[in-house]
Amino acid sequence: MEKEYRPLQERVTLVTGAGGGIGQKICQEFAQLGSHVYMCDIANTQEIADQIYAEVGGIRPTPIQCDLSKKEEIMNMMDQIHKEGHGVDILINNAAIKGPAGKQSFPEMEFEGFKLTIAIDLSAAVHLTLLALPHMREQKWGRILFTAAPLSSSGIPAPYLAGKAGFVGLSKHLASKYKEDHIKTFALALRHTxxxxxxxxxxxxxxxxxxxxxxxxxxxxxxxxTNPAEIAKLFAYFAVTENPDITGVSLLSDGGITYLR
Amino acid sequence: MDAYFSDHKDKRCLMLGGNDFIGSKVIDFCTETGIHMGIIDLETHKSMPLEEMFGPTYQCIDSGNQASMENVVDQIITEMGDIDYIVCNYYLDELREEMKNQEESCLKWEEVLQDWGLNYFLLLKTIVARFDDDKKRKIVFFNSARGYTGEGEGEGQLIPEGSIVEAACASGVTGMMTSIARSIIPKGYSVNGIALGEEYKEKWGHIEWAMNLWLTGIGEYSCGETYRVY
Structure with missing residues (x-):
């Protein structure tokens, strides 16, 4: 892609789970498209941000350390972004953990582990959405994107799948409710990445x-x-489209495993 | 149809969420079909009439409190013995009324998640831990058609009205119950849902039909499926 193609030049993107894998590639893709990317992760992503900047130029991505299991940290993160003069134009809810609950089968699953996982995998996205919406509604433009999964994915622990299914429902709900505000949503249901x-x-x-x-x-x-770079392109392809009817899309990207094998 | 209903006589049903429209209808259904009932409400939704009607098989819990749930389930099991049916119900009509006049907020989300999703999880975790004997038991959970309700019939038919908290929590419950279903169906449980649409109070016949479908076992081969009441 030509470096001059920067359709998201005026846009601020917040990516959760930016410290590696899919999140890192999404940050790179959106930075490449000219967006100012806030890289949210529980770990320090300074090195990755520097690397992305060196590769794609544009606006230097901003690392932002945040434990998404804690609502106060989420609110502080959003405050920081606002204090720097920005509202979030594109929110990408990508972070998820299988967590301690992921190693236990039901009903042995510990309640504390269940709560921790659901806090990161679902509640964080709800909080961030609620906090980002006023700015998007005011400016009549916004994108809220989700890394989801099909319900039929095997072996997925309850709180993790609650998050993934929650993303699909949240995406569809937001799409219909805020269509007039030109806020568009997209949930990419992934398997085998x-x-x-x-x-x-x-x-x-x-x-x-x-x-x-x-x-x-x-x-x-x-x-x-599939791989993170391919996924990042799918997110970007959706984010740049201005067609008002393309919203609430829940796209299964699974290599045919779910229904065809 | 009547012949199918008679199968319920002397079964024992434990229901979470008795003090609302669905709760009262389920109680009527159970009473009419000869099902013995235990009911758990949240302390915030305690009903004196239900307490008087059911005595020690009516109990209240602190929402989201594991010890409280375990204690209450044990008390009811002591009174009733084995449980055949488990019904998970959340006070959906109350939420819908509240959200007509209330701003969406992070605080409301936390309350709804706890009262709905976390309590469903706690009840089922407690029950499955108590009964691990391959006996066939039926679990029916109520959900909202305003959320994502799965990949079967009606996939993607999400009703646009309502709030973010309802849509997100209902969709999360779908995912959670799908995963739980996968874990416990091989143990002999059946797990299926009923998703409530807009005018569900006028469609009790549909709901009753679906509840009977899941509780009798006629629909047992539908694993983790949701019947949608639009």
Whole structure:
């Protein structure tokens, strides 16, 4: 893509879970399109922000450290963005953890672990949406994007899937309620993405990572898994469109695994 | 149809959320079909008439409090014995009324998530931990058609009215119950939902039909499915 193509030059994007994998690639893609990107993560993303700036130029991304399980930190983060003279024009709810609850099956799942996971995977997106909406409504322009998953994904713990399904519903609700305010939403339902987390999960099961990945690739009709860069382009493709009817879209991106295999 | 209803006689049902429209209708349904009932309400929704009617099988909990839920479930089980049916109901009509005149807020979200999603989770966690014996038990959960209710019939048919908190929580409940269903259906439980649309109070016949479908086991092969009452 030509560096001159910067349709999001006047836009501020907040990406959660920006410290790696899909989130990092989304930040890079949106920075490439000219947006001022706030990179929200529980870890410090300064190094990644510098790297993105070096590669794509434009406006230097701003790292912003925040524990999304804590409402106060979310509010502080939004305050900081406002104090810097910005409202969030594009909100990308990407952060999610499987958390301590992810290792336990129901009903052994600990309630505290359940609450922590749901705080990050669902409540944070609701809080951020509520806090970002007034600015979007005032300026009559906004994008709220979600990294979701199909309900049929196997082996997903209850609070994680609550977040993913919550994203789909939230996206559809916001799309219909705020269409007149030109706030558009998009939920990308993903399965089988080749991220560093997937590699760690395979390794944690004592399986050879390359062999495990080969098996996962083979499950898809396309013979491959999707990857963060491809996902980032999908988000960007949606964000730049001005067609008012393209909103509330819930796009399954799964290599045909859910319904065709 | 009557023949199908007779299957419920002397079954035992534990319901979360008795003190609202759906709660009272479920109580009527159970009474008419010979089902014995235990009811759990939130302390904030305590009903004196229900307490008088059901005595020790009517209990209230502190919302989102695991110890409180476990204590109350144990008390009711002590009174009633084994449980055949579990009905999860949330005070949806009250929320809808409130949100007509109330601003969306982070605080409201936390309250709704706790009273609805977290309490569903706590009740089912407690019940499944108490009964792990392969006996067939039926779980019916009430949800809102204003949220995402799954990938079956009506996928994507989300009703636009309502609030962010309702849409988000209902959709989250769909995801949570799908995952729980996957875990506990092999243990003998059936798990299915009923999603309430706009004029659901005028469509009790639909709701009753769906509840009976799930509770009798006629619809058991639908795993984690939701019947939508539009």
């Amino acid at each position: 080749e991220t560093p987390m997937i590699r760690r999960v395979i390794a944690s099961k004592g399986i050879d990572v390359d062999e495990g990945l080969r098996k996962m690739h083979a499950k898809s009709l396309t013979g491959r898994m």
